[in-house]
Amino acid sequence: MEDKHIPYLIIPLYYLYYVDDIAQLMSAKINIVRLRIQYDADTIRHVAESLEWAAKHRGLPFASLLPNIPFSDEQVYSFFMRFLEQLKDV
Numbered sequence: 734m735e736d737k738h739i740p741y742l743i744i745p746l747y748y749l750y751y752v753d754d755i756a757q758l759m760s761a762k763i764n765i766v767r768l769r770i771q772y773d774a775d776t777i778r779h780v781a782e783s784l785e786w787a788a789k790h791r792g793l794p795f796a797s798l799l800p801n802i803p804f805s806d807e808q809v810y811s812f813f814m815r816f817l818e819q820l821k822d823v
Contacts, residue, residue, distance in 0.1 A: 739798060741783035744772070745816045746799050746809070755808050763819045777820070784817035 752758045769777060787795065795809040796802045
């Protein structure tokens, strides 16, 4: 995994610490407005670029980026794609 993407992929991963059921999160609107308040435009651009990179690298061990994420790599990948989709909509 390219090291330059890791810090920016961790940002959306933090959302997964606060849910018990990823299906619930996948059907909800992600609070992108809060993301834009917490991070500057340059960081958000890097998050989007890193998520686009992740889209091309399905199958990587994304769940291993943060300890104790109780979801599979495939679930994390699906969440990343949902996050990217919503990030582009704002």
